Amino acid sequence: MDLELSPDDLCFRDDVRALISATFPPPERFDGSRAHEDRWRQAMAAKGWAANKWPVEFGGPGWTPAQAFVWERETTAAGLPPQVGGMGMGMLAPILFAYGTPEQQARFLPAILEDRERWCQGYSEPGSGSDLASLRTRAVRDGDAYVVNGEKIWTSGAHTADWMFCLTRTSDEARPQAGITFLLIDMRAPGVAVHPIISIDGRHAFNRVTFDNVRTPLENRIGEEGRGWTYAKGLLTHERTGQAFVSLSLELLAGLKEAAAALAGPDGASLLDDPSFAARLALAEMELKALEMTELRTLWQVQAGSAPGAQSSILKLKGAEIVQRMTEFFVECAGPYAAPWFPEVAGPAPVPPVGPPWVRRELARYFEGRAASIAGGTDEIQRNIIAKHVLHL
């Protein structure tokens, strides 16, 4: 595997940088708003890069692994999402490519690509998170439709989604994994109710979603009845491959070095000059480098046509650990300022903020980073998968 960028890759990198600075001319930066997302999606679409992880036959750009790597690094370093279009773009589309009918592909993929329809993921239920195969939301066939009853929880973005890709139970007879069916459910169908869950930071990202006799046409079933577990497993490996957080950790590391270098003690030496801090940071950087190599190896294998498999659990587990360690370093740098006032939680601050300018942003990322060990399958579940499928224990 050759990790050196070729002259063509360097030209491509210049193209990417030009697109970024033309879309968000410095000092303007992407702010995460829908307006900025739209601007970024349109700029990518004009180059044919909006669905940059999709195969060519479905409108992807057909990048080499090196180009995909350059894209991910350059966009993340500039604070831009490598892709917009959320779970539809990144998680459902690969399932539609592999298991959707031509009609399903024609119906749903263009709307994902043009960001006309947003998707949420209906997997977890109360009591069925890690033990997902025990899920109980039931789908019963009735003429030309399934009638769905039950509830989902921790459904990110359900309140803004048009559709949910959902795991439902259609049979209790075989082993639990065999009786699961993958359905696409219209969030505006009668009987679907979204109940907000407000998190400790005051944000509304999660929901509980209930289904009361929701009719879902048979044509919205992916693949065969009872085979949903197989399809979902494929999708989870894609989700976890994208959760190595390498670009994010690289961005954090760069900011961290800057912040630590600027923090001078009474003797004028910076925190970066502290041998203990510098040694721990160097160790984290080496681990990040090793993770980056593993991610690249996986990327190359996926591009060559093989499924990521259990390797994606290694990426997710180590990726979460390293991103959390980077944010912990920021807490250390912040020292006595590591408990900033968050107006979203505590209301308007009574006094002007104190401490370095990055404190609020990085401390928010420290708290958010805890979710990396849970979402998409917990650390313990990744270890179980590695033990079974990699170490054959």
Ligand SMILES: Cc1cc2nc3c(=O)[nH]c(=O)nc-3n(C[C@H](O)[C@H](O)[C@H](O)COP(=O)(O)OP(=O)(O)OC[C@H]3O[C@@H](n4cnc5c(N)ncnc54)[C@H](O)[C@@H]3O)c2cc1C
């Ligand atoms: C930010 C975020 C976004 C999310 N978004 C979505 C979403 O959009 N859609 C969706 O469906 N779900 C979503 N989830 C839910 C997520 O998938 C579940 O939280 C996760 O699968 C864990 O399930 P649980 O919360 O029920 O915990 P549990 O499964 O109850 O686990 C509790 C603890 O027990 C441990 N444990 C459980 N089983 C084992 C075992 N066999 N061996 C060892 N340890 C074990 C776990 O590791 C964990 O520490 C999201 C979660 C987060 C944090």
